[in-house]
Amino acid sequence: MAILDRLPTRDRLQRMGIITTGDCVLCNDALETRSHLFFECPTASNLWEIILQHNGLKKSISSWEDMIVWACNSWKGKSLISTILKLAWCAKIYVLWEERNRRIFQGRSRSTDDLFICIKEFVGIKLRGKKINMFDRVNTFLCNSWAIPEETFA
Numbered sequence: 153m154a155i156l157d158r159l160p161t162r163d164r165l166q167r168m169g170i171i172t173t174g175d176c177v178l179c180n181d182a183l184e185t186r187s188h189l190f191f192e193c194p195t196a197s198n199l200w201e202i203i204l205q206h207n208g209l210k211k212s213i214s215s216w217e218d219m220i221v222w223a224c225n226s227w228k229g230k231s232l233i234s235t236i237l238k239l240a241w242c243a244k245i246y247v248l249w250e251e252r253n254r255r256i257f258q259g260r261s262r263s264t265d266d267l268f269i270c271i272k273e274f275v276g277i278k279l280r281g282k283k284i285n286m287f288d289r290v291n292t293f294l295c296n297s298w299a300i301p302e303e304t305f306a
């Protein structure tokens with residue numbers, strides 16, 4: 153839904169006359185478009201930076217479109233790092249949408265650190281039972297960094 157830009161983001165609801173202000177509820181500083189909410193918003197970009205750090209990566213990407221191109225070109229194969237990047241990206245989209253709804257409908261909010269904990273848990277759960285080659289030093293680093301439980305080590 154996020155990739156196809158079909159989510160009822162606030163810019164769209166405002167155009168439809170359903171709401172009068174379409175500001176992003178995470179930063180209150182920009183119109184909530186798909187690209188803003190999931191990529192440009194400081195909360196989204198901070199989360200993504202933390203995710204990259206946990207993968208030992210540092211990469212500056214300036215737009216949602218460039219991000220999708222990078223993901224499609226680079227996250228190939230079954231390496232642990234590709235798998236984690238894909239899982240973490242999906243989890244990031246999910247928690248941002250959930251957090252946005254929580255703020256709008258429940259008036260409650262969580263910190264970026266709290267959101268990252270949710271992402272880390274999701275990645276850990278998804279990798280449970282996966283056979284990981286621990287002779288690969290990148291994998292050892294990733295398992296430490298993401299606190300992937302030891303029972304998944306093979």
Ligand SMILES: [Zn+2]
Pocket residue numbers: 176177178179180181182188189192193194195
């Ligand atoms: Zn924002």
